[in-house]
Amino acid sequence: MDRVIFKLENVDFEYEGDIIGVSNINLEIEKGDTVAILGPNGSGKSTLLKILDGLYPPKKGKLYAFDEEISQKRLRDKAFNKFFRRNIALLFQDADVQLFCPTVEDEIAFGLRQLGLSQKVIEEKVERVMSSLNIQALRGRYPYSLSGGEKKKVAIASILSLDSEVYLLDEPTANLDPQTEGILIDQVLSLQEQGKTLIIATQDMLLAEHVAYHVLLMDQNKKAIAFGSKESIFSNLDLFYKLGLLHGHQAIHEFTQSYIHSHRTLQAS
Ligand SMILES: Nc1ncnc2c1ncn2[C@@H]1O[C@H](COP(=O)(O)OP(=O)(O)O)[C@@H](O)[C@H]1O
Ligand SMILES: [Mg+2]
Numbered sequence: 001m002d003r004v005i006f007k008l009e010n011v012d013f014e015y016e017g018d019i020i021g022v023s024n025i026n027l028e029i030e031k032g033d034t035v036a037i038l039g040p041n042g043s044g045k046s047t048l049l050k051i052l053d054g055l056y057p058p059k060k061g062k063l064y065a066f067d068e069e070i071s072q073k074r075l076r077d078k079a080f081n082k083f084f085r086r087n088i089a090l091l092f093q094d095a096d097v098q099l100f101c102p103t104v105e106d107e108i109a110f111g112l113r114q115l116g117l118s119q120k121v122i123e124e125k126v127e128r129v130m131s132s133l134n135i136q137a138l139r140g141r142y143p144y145s146l147s148g149g150e151k152k153k154v155a156i157a158s159i160l161s162l163d164s165e166v167y168l169l170d171e172p173t174a175n176l177d178p179q180t181e182g183i184l185i186d187q188v189l190s191l192q193e194q195g196k197t198l199i200i201a202t203q204d205m206l207l208a209e210h211v212a213y214h215v216l217l218m219d220q221n222k223k224a225i226a227f228g229s230k231e232s233i234f235s236n237l238d239l240f241y242k243l244g245l246l247h248g249h250q251a252i253h254e255f256t257q258s259y260i261h262s263h264r265t266l267q268a269s
Contacts, residue, residue: 005031005166005197006052010061013047021047021056023222029214031165034188034198036208036230039218040244045201046093048218049168052199053090086115089159093170093201095151098158099143104135107143108158115162129161133183149175160187167191169200173207185210205246209234219243 006029013021022044029035037045050056051063054075063070066087068080075081089111092098101107105126112122130136133153138146143154152175159167169188173181181204188211191198202208208215208230215233217226220243226233233239240246 003030004067005029005033005065006199007064008051008058008061009064011051011058011063012060013044013051013056014059020044020222022051022218022224025051025061025224027216027224027227029197029199031197032192032195033214034192034200034212035214035216036212037199037201037216037218038203038205038208038240038243038245040220042222043218043220043243044222045218046170047222049090049170049199049201052166053088053168054084055090087165088168089162089164089166090168091155091159091170091172093174095148095155095175096144098155099151102142103139104141104143104146104154105130105139107154108161111158111162125161129157132187133157133160133180149177149180152176153180156184156187160191164196166197166199169198169202171202171204172200173202173204181207203245205240217243 006027008025008027011025012023015021025048037048039045047056051058052065054063054065054070057072065084068074070084075084099107101110108126108129109122112125117125127136130139133156135150135153135157138150138154143151146154152172156172172184176184185207188198188200192211198211200207200212212230214227215230216224217233217239219225226236226239237246
């Protein structure tokens with residue numbers, strides 16, 4: 001596989017009624033990168049992830065993935081579709097969209113069954129991922145009846161065990177309690193060690209600060225206004241305030257600053 005996983009050239013997407021989803025996106029994402037997509041509500045983060053996942057065909061422009069142009073026609077090819085699905089896993093922002101099986105255990109096993117793994121391997125993987133996310137107690141539950149955060153954990157578990165090449169995570173920490181957020185960060189770090197490519201849409205600055213190598217900033221006009229190393233993008237905090245990505249309230253601002261400072265000091269030591 002080539003160095004570049006995704007390439008977008010002048011990509012536009014519109015929803016019905018001429019509602020702009022994303023506008024003129026140009027972007028190249030390399031294998032093994034972790035990109036945080038940051039932007040205010042409605043800036044096109046989720047839309048962009050769905051474009052990368054092949055769910056939304058660009059209205060204009062071109063999408064390339066794994067050295068191929070991704071068109072609807074290409075995705076209708078059975079073998080290519082299988083390859084594409086095998087290599088890209090999407091965590092939806094809304095866990096309800098992701099969950100449809102009668103029990104949590106089935107939900108996590110579903111994707112693994114699709115991969116044609118043996119029953120024994122599936123059971124082992126399901127146990128492992130349930131224990132890493134601390135959700136064994138939910139195994140027999142009907143996913144639809146879970147709390148928002150529990151649903152999110154199950155949705156995360158159902159994609160983590162897939163061993164995909166690319167993980168598209170849409171607001172993975174939204175709804176999670178702090179301890180579970182820590183577990184998620186550990187999982188992300190472990191995917192990074194395995195050389196996986198991660199693209200994470202998030203409002204969670206602390207998650208971005210922890211795990212991203214590159215940051216993509218989106219604005220109200222659904223445009224990608226900056227892409228660069230985390231350090232270079234985070235050095236322009238004024239831009240974050242302008243986009244409404246940092247809390248204007250002084251107390252929270254001070255907390256964020258001191259947190260980021262202590263985290264950097266911790267990393268450096
Ligand atoms: N299903 C949809 N139908 C119509 N418009 C949509 C739909 N989903 C999103 N949009 C619009 O597309 C734009 C981008 O939305 P989205 O990608 O969900 O933003 P974000 O994830 O950054 O909050 C917004 O203006 C939103 O209102
Ligand atoms: Mg979104």
